[in-house]
Structures are given as C-alpha cells and as structure tokens.
Amino acid sequence: MEQQGLLLNAFYFLAAAVAVVPFARRGGLGSVLGYLAAGVLIGPYALGLVANSEDVLHFAEFGVVMMLFLVGLELEPAKLWRLRVSILGMGGAQVVGCTLVIAALGVAFGQTWEAGLAIGMALSMSSTAIALQILNERHVLGSTAGQSTFSVLLFQDIAVIPILAILPLLATGALDVPVADAVEHADAAGPAWLRALTLISVVVGIVLAGRYALRPVFRFIAGSGIREIFTATALLLVVGIAVLMQTIGLSPALGTFLAGVVLANSEYRLALESDIEPFKALLLGLFFISVGMSIDFGVLAAHPWMIAALVVGVIAVKLVVLMSVARTFGLQGEPNLLFSLLLAGGGEFAFVLFQFAVTEGALDPATAGALVVVVALSMVATPLMMLALDRMAPLWRGSVVKRAPDVIQPEGHPVIIIGYGRFGQIVGRFLSANGVGMVILDNDPDHIDVLRKFGVRAFYGDATRLDLLESAGGDTARLFVVAIDDKDKTVETVRAIRTRFPHAKVFARARNRDHVYELWSAGVTLARRETFDSALHVGREALVALGEHPFAARRRARLFAAHDEQMLTEGFAVRDNEESLVKIARQSRDQLEKLVAIDKGTAKLEKDDGWGG
Amino acid sequence: MSASVLVLYAHPRPETSRVNQAMAEAVRDLGNVEVRDLYALYPDFDVDVAAEQKVLAAADLLVFHHPLQWYAGPPLLKEWIDRVLERGWAYGDGGTALRGKRVLSAVSTGGKEAAYQHDGFHHYTVPDFLRPYERTATLCGMKFLEPFVFHGSYTASESEIHAHAESYRTHLAALQERLSKGEA
Numbered sequence: 001m002e003q004q005g006l007l008l009n010a011f012y013f014l015a016a017a018v019a020v021v022p023f024a025r026r027g028g029l030g031s032v033l034g035y036l037a038a039g040v041l042i043g044p045y046a047l048g049l050v051a052n053s054e055d056v057l058h059f060a061e062f063g064v065v066m067m068l069f070l071v072g073l074e075l076e077p078a079k080l081w082r083l084r085v086s087i088l089g090m091g092g093a094q095v096v097g098c099t100l101v102i103a104a105l106g107v108a109f110g111q112t113w114e115a116g117l118a119i120g121m122a123l124s125m126s127s128t129a130i131a132l133q134i135l136n137e138r139h140v141l142g143s144t145a146g147q148s149t150f151s152v153l154l155f156q157d158i159a160v161i162p163i164l165a166i167l168p169l170l171a172t173g174a175l176d177v178p179v180a181d182a183v184e185h186a187d188a189a190g191p192a193w194l195r196a197l198t199l200i201s202v203v204v205g206i207v208l209a210g211r212y213a214l215r216p217v218f219r220f221i222a223g224s225g226i227r228e229i230f231t232a233t234a235l236l237l238v239v240g241i242a243v244l245m246q247t248i249g250l251s252p253a254l255g256t257f258l259a260g261v262v263l264a265n266s267e268y269r270l271a272l273e274s275d276i277e278p279f280k281a282l283l284l285g286l287f288f289i290s291v292g293m294s295i296d297f298g299v300l301a302a303h304p305w306m307i308a309a310l311v312v313g314v315i316a317v318k319l320v321v322l323m324s325v326a327r328t329f330g331l332q333g334e335p336n337l338l339f340s341l342l343l344a345g346g347g348e349f350a351f352v353l354f355q356f357a358v359t360e361g362a363l364d365p366a367t368a369g370a371l372v373v374v375v376a377l378s379m380v381a382t383p384l385m386m387l388a389l390d391r392m393a394p395l396w397r398g399s400v401v402k403r404a405p406d407v408i409q410p411e412g413h414p415v416i417i418i419g420y421g422r423f424g425q426i427v428g429r430f431l432s433a434n435g436v437g438m439v440i441l442d443n444d445p446d447h448i449d450v451l452r453k454f455g456v457r458a459f460y461g462d463a464t465r466l467d468l469l470e471s472a473g474g475d476t477a478r479l480f481v482v483a484i485d486d487k488d489k490t491v492e493t494v495r496a497i498r499t500r501f502p503h504a505k506v507f508a509r510a511r512n513r514d515h516v517y518e519l520w521s522a523g524v525t526l527a528r529r530e531t532f533d534s535a536l537h538v539g540r541e542a543l544v545a546l547g548e549h550p551f552a553a554r555r556r557a558r559l560f561a562a563h564d565e566q567m568l569t570e571g572f573a574v575r576d577n578e579e580s581l582v583k584i585a586r587q588s589r590d591q592l593e594k595l596v597a598i599d600k601g602t603a604k605l606e607k608d609d610g611w612g613g
Numbered sequence: 614m615s616a617s618v619l620v621l622y623a624h625p626r627p628e629t630s631r632v633n634q635a636m637a638e639a640v641r642d643l644g645n646v647e648v649r650d651l652y653a654l655y656p657d658f659d660v661d662v663a664a665e666q667k668v669l670a671a672a673d674l675l676v677f678h679h680p681l682q683w684y685a686g687p688p689l690l691k692e693w694i695d696r697v698l699e700r701g702w703a704y705g706d707g708g709t710a711l712r713g714k715r716v717l718s719a720v721s722t723g724g725k726e727a728a729y730q731h732d733g734f735h736h737y738t739v740p741d742f743l744r745p746y747e748r749t750a751t752l753c754g755m756k757f758l759e760p761f762v763f764h765g766s767y768t769a770s771e772s773e774i775h776a777h778a779e780s781y782r783t784h785l786a787a788l789q790e791r792l793s794k795g796e797a
Contacts, residue, residue: 558659
C-alpha cells in the first residue's frame with residue numbers, strides 16, 4: 001500500500017465498485033456479488049492493481065462491526081429477549097452440528113481429530129456481512145427466516161470466544177509461528193475467573209453507560225447544533241467500543257451490537273442510524289471487494305478439482321445440517337431454504353480462525369491455505385445460490401399447494417410526523433388515540449426530553465435530511481405529516497419527501513395563503529392553514545355571543561369555510577398576479593355576503609328550501 | 614343504452630353494516646349505475662346542492678338505499694332531500710327537473726317480517742313507514758316503485774345476506790332493462 005499511495009488505492013477501489021456494482025444490481029445479481037467481482041477484477045490474479053489485500057480486509061472488517069451496531073439499534077432489548085430461543089437453540093445446534101459433522105468427515109479423510117475439530121469449528125461459521133446484506137437488500141430481515149438467520153449469526157459471533165479458547169488446546173505439532181496481529185485475543189489470557197469478571201463488568205458497563213451516560217452526551221452534542229460533530233460522536237462511540245472489546249479480547253462486533261441494543265430505545269436512534277449507515281455501507285463494500293481480492297487463484301489453479309469438491313462438499317454438508325436444524329425449529333418450505341442457503345457458505349471469521357489455528361499449531365499452513373480459498377469461494381457462492389433460489393422458487397410454488405407463509409413483522413409505522421410542537425402534537429395525539437402507529441421526529445433536544453417524560457417516544461433529528469427519513473421507515477410509511485414551524489423548511493421537506501418517497505401522501509401545516517401555494521407547487525397532498533379552523537371557530541362563537549342562533553352560526557361558518565377554500569383554489573392559478581387576486585377576493589366577498597343574506601332570510605331566494613315554516 | 618341509476622347509499626356506520634354495505638358492494642360495478650355513499654361524500658353534512666342536482670338530473674332511476682332506524686332513514690338522507698329538492702327545481706313553479714323519473718326505496722329492518730304487519734309488533738308495514746318518501750317522489754312528479762325490503766338483519770346469516778345482495782343486483786339490472794324499454 002505504501003508504494004502505491006493511499007489515494008491511488010482508494011481510486012482503484014472506488015472505480016471498481018462504481019464500474020461493476022450498479023450493473024450487478026441492475027442485472028439482478030445483487031450488490032454483494034458485484035463487490036466480490038470488482039475485488040477479483042482489481043485483485044492480483046486479474047488486473048493486479050492493488051497488492052496487499054489482507055491489510056484492506058482487516059480495515060474493512062470494521063464495516064461488519066458497524067453493521068452489527070446498526071442491527072443492534074433496530075433491536076430493542078425486549079425483541080432480543082424474544083429471540084433467545086432461536087439464538088441459543090438454533091445457533092447452538094447449527095454450530096455444534098456443523099462442527100461435529102465436518103470434523104468427522106475430516107477424520108475420515110485422514111486428518112487428525114484435533115485438526116478435524118479445528119476445521120469444523122472454522123467452517124461452521126457463516127458470513128454475517130453477506131447474509132445480512134442480502135436480507136437487507138430484499139427487505140426480509142423482519143421475516144421469520146430473516147430473524148432465524150440473524151439469530152444464528154449472533155450465536156456464531158458469541159461462539160468465536162470459546163472457539164478461540166479451545167483452538168490452542170488442539171495444538172499437535174509444536175509449530176512456532178509468531179502470533180499474527182489479527183489475533184489479539186491470545187494476549188488477553190490470564191486466569192479464567194479474571195477474564196470472566198472483566199467480561200461481565202465491561203458488558204454491564206456498556207449497558208449502564210448506554211442507559212445513563214450516553215443520552216446526556218448526545219443531548220449536549222445535538223444541542224450544540226454542529227452536525228458533523230454529532231456524526232463524529234457516533235463514530236467515536238462505535239470505534240471506542242470496538243477498541244475496548246479488542247483490548248479485553250472480545251469480539252468488537254458483539255460489543256457494538258450490545259451498545260446498539262442499549263441505544264435502540266433512545267431518541268437518538270434514528271440520527272445515529274443515518275450517521276453510521278454511509279460509513280458502514282462503504283466499509284462493507286470494501287470488505288466484499290477485499291474478499292474478492294483475497295481469493296488465491298494460484299491454489300485454485302494448482303488443485304482445481306479438489307477445491308471445487310471441497311466447496312461443494314462444505315456447502316452440501318452445512319446445507320443438510322442447517323435444513324434439519326431449521327426444520328426442528330419449525331421452519332418449513334421456502335423460508336427454510338432461504339435460511340439454509342444464506343448460512344451454508346463460509347464466513348469471514350473462518351479467515352481469522354484458520355490463521356489462529358495455524359499460529360497455535362492446530363492446523364498445518366498448506367491445509368489452512370487451501371481452506372481459506374474454499375471459504376472465499378463458498379462466500380461467493382452464497383449470492384449465486386440466492387439467484388438460483390429465485391429461479392427455482394416459481395417451480396415448486398406452482399406445484400406445492402401449501403407453503404408455510406413467511407410472516408413479515410410489520411416493522412414500519414404507517415405515519416411519520418415531522419415536528420412535534422403545538423401543531424404536530426394534536427395530530428399525533430388524535431392518531432394515536434385511534435391506534436395509528438407513528439414515528440415522531442423533532443429537532444429540539446430539550447423538547448424531546450420533555451416529551452419523553454410524558455411517555456412520548458420522539459426521535460431527535462433534522463427531518464430535512466433524507467437519510468434520517470429513510471431510517472424512520474420512509475419507504476414503508478403511507479403518510480408524512482410535516483408540522484414544523486419554519487416555512488421554507490416545510491416546503492423543502494415536502495419537496496424532498498415527494499421526490500424520494502413518491503408513493504406516500506404528504507400533509508403539511510401551512511402558515512398562510514402564500515405558503516399553501518408554495519406547498520401545492522411542491523406537490524403536497526394536503527396543506528392546511530394552521531390558524532384557519534380555530535380562528536373561524538372563534539368567529540362562530542363570537543356570532544353566538546352577539547345573539548345569533550348557534551345553529552345559524554354553524555351554517556355561516558361552514559359557508560364561509562367553503563367559500564374561502566374555493567377562493568384559495570381559484571387564486572392558485574393567478575397567484576403571481578396581485579390584481580387578479582384582489583379581483584377574486586372582492587368577487588368572493590360579494591358572493592359570500594349574498595349567500596349569508598339568503599341564509600338569514602333577508603334576501604329572497606329564487607329557489608326555496610321550504611324551511612320557512 | 615340501459616337506463617341510468619343513481620343509488621343514494623346512506624349509512625351512518627358503514628364499517629359495522631352487514632346488509633347494506635354488502636348490497637352497495639354488489640351493485641357498485643353494474644354498468645350505468647352510480648353509487649353515492651352520502652356519509653363518505655358529506656361527513657360534515659355539507660351537501661353540495663349543485664353537484665347533487667347535476668347527477669340527479671341525469672338519472673332515470675333514483676334509489677334511496679339505507680337501513681330503517683326509528684322507522685325512518687338516516688339524518689343525512691333527510692338533509693340531502695331538504696337541501697337538494699329545492700322548490701322551483703324539484704317541485705313548485707318551474708320545478709320540473711325530476712318529472713318522469715322513478716324512485717326505489719331499498720331498505721332493511723332489524724326485526725323480522727312478521728313484526729311489520731298491521732297485527733304485528735310494529736303495527737304498520739314497511740311501505741306504511743315509507744309514505745314520506747313515496748309522497749316526496751310523487752310531489753316531484755316521480756313514480757315510486759314497490760320497495761325492495763330486507764327483514765331481520767339482526768338475525769340474518771351470511772348466506773342470506775349474500776343472497777339478498779345478489780338479488781339486489783339482479784333487481785336493479787332488471788329495472789334498468791325494463792326502464793330502457795319503457796315498461797317500468
């Protein structure tokens with residue numbers, strides 16, 4: 001990297017991604033496959049533009065850490081608790097099952113049982129990055145298959161800790177290889193009780209800090225109004241936790257996941273999500289590219305048949321284990337297949353584990369090298385198998401009558417309210433009294449604090465930012481209510497929503513007539529002048545106070561409202577021509593006076609409604 | 614061209630309706646039939662007189678489609694009649710807009726048919742209770758057809774309701790046919 005320069009490398013990575021990924025996505029191959037292909041393209045065996053892929057891989061693994069932080073943010077503690085059966089049950093069964101079966105096969109093919117076990121443990125891992133990215137891309141993370149997949153991946157993440165502890169015990173030969181930099185875990189040894197104590201105190205520390213310390217910090221930062229510092233704080237949090245976890249020898253992904261879960265209930269969830277998301281997406285792309293680059297085509301060319309057989313064999317074995325585990329836990333039909341195919345490939349943990357196994361002398365370097373290629377290829381195979389699933393699915397969907405329905409949990413609320421002040425609150429309270437679920441956004445941290453005290457779950461964020469609206473569930477929302485104070489910002493927000501979420505309706509609070517026209521031009525579905533209804537109501541009560549019959553006052557108010565609405569509509573076409581506007585207003589006033597006179601009975605109708613008696 | 618039908622569907626709680634909502638759904642896609650859900654159009658009771666007169670003038674058959682509550686139609690239907698049927702348009706001097714049209718009452722009752730007899734619980738028949746509608750039609754020069762009645766909506770089974778909705782559809786289609794031939 002040093003020779004080529006950081007900028008040039010960055011240029012190659014970005015160029016490859018930009019050139020390949022959009023085509024892959026359009027061609028229905030999915031972005032993961034696109035990134036992997038881009039990696040192969042710039043890697044040492046094709047164009048050879050970037051050397052040292054391993055450094056990049058380590059750096060890019062941080063994308064996975066960020067991904068788990070974001071997954072954690074989406075997962076409230078209560079929801080995580082509900083997943084406990086699938087995490088421990090399915091995850092445990094999968095890891096133990098795959099390890100044992102692969103180990104047995106390894107022994108059958110002439111490995112020692114120690115080496116077999118090491119291989120089994122490494123190959124039982126699946127790729128969190130690939131599986132979650134595919135689930136996200138297909139919007140099925142909330143389905144039963146998606147939740148099961150996620151649960152197993154979470155268990156694998158936890159399982160890495162004991163696996164790293166077991167590997168040194170499996171050492172057979174005294175291979176004296178220096179400890180690789182990726183494996184800091186070994187340093188953190190020490191007495192078991194001390195490690196357990198550190199682990200527990202760190203976890204408790206993260207939970208407590210998330211609950212009590214982080215919110216005031218975020219509030220202070222948000223209150224300062226410097227947007228990039230908020231982003232910096234979010235990044236600092238993720239990086240900080242990752243560093244802390246590495247220091248005590250735990251998986252950084254697990255630590256940030258935990259922090260995410262703790263913050264899932266906080267008002268800063270959406271702002272954090274939209275701030276971290278772009279970093280995660282880029283790093284994850286970089287991660288996939290470096291996996292593509294790391295495929296050693298030299299080994300592949302030397303033993304093509306053996307590697308191919310191993311790839312197919314590993315996937316087949318894992319597929320059988322996964323399908324039976326899923327069946328045991330009630331997953332049938334297509335969800336079962338989706339779950340199993342997503343997890344059948346190898347995972348990024350395997351790279352680390354193989355390296356560690358070699359260092360600890362549990363595995364010989366040649367075998368490990370070949371297996372690394374097998375894992376990388378099986379990772380490439382995962383998106384390919386998803387494509388095959390899509391092709392095949394229609395075949396049995398037609399023949400099999402009863403298919404277990406994929407229960408999609410309704411993640412998104414139908415309404416997003418932007419601005420929860422005097423206006424938004426009434427809309428929100430009315431809707432929630434009618435059982436309508438909503439996401440509430442406001443950009444005043446102090447105000448949110450007060451709302452939270454009253455039990456209103458409002459989120460902090462500047463709603464003119466589209467990424468925040470995406471995090472709030474804009475893609476599935478049916479209606480936006482823009483109820484912010486600032487006139488221009490309202491128009492800007494309406495326009496942005498219209499462009500980005502054209503399927504949704506947008507209602508807006510308007511300051512006055514001109515503002516209504518601006519909002520109409522911006523494509524708003526409904527704009528309502530904020531003071532019109534209450535002012536008219538006071539006018540109506542005034543008539544009553546002056547002695548008018550209450551029902552007559554009501555009729556006149558309705559008449560007035562209908563006429564004013566009509567004048568508003570007519571004025572829109574000539575809104576820039578003051579002369580015409582004045583003319584319309586004058587005509588309308590005359591017309592209204594006449595109608596009121598008729599209603600009063602002081603003017604004669606040509607036609608009678610017959611209620612003179 | 615079959616005769617054009619304007620169905621004035623008036624139900625204050627359509628979301629809990631079993632009979633009338635099913636009937637409305639059953640005729641909604643009939644050719645040359647317009648179902649106007651009055652409570653949906655005018656939730657604030659602000660009937661648009663001009664718009665209503667326009668669609669009414671174009672119809673050959675007007676249907677008052679509603680449940681009977683306290684022996685009469687829902688209040689919005691009364692409001693509609695009060696506002697739309699203006700003197701000088703619907704009746705009185707120069708009020709000839711509705712001459713020669715037909716009116717059909719399609720109504721439901723909660724109680725059974727036996728209760729709506731002169732010797733029954735309610736002492737009068739449904740046509741008796743519909744006299745105001747009949748007179749309204751006649752006053753405007755329209756012919757009031759034999760009412761289309763469903764009894765016992767409290768106790769009716771799903772299949773009975775479904776059958777009634779279907780026969781409502783058949784009935785309207787047949788009326789359209791006969792009207793276009795000048796028979797009804």
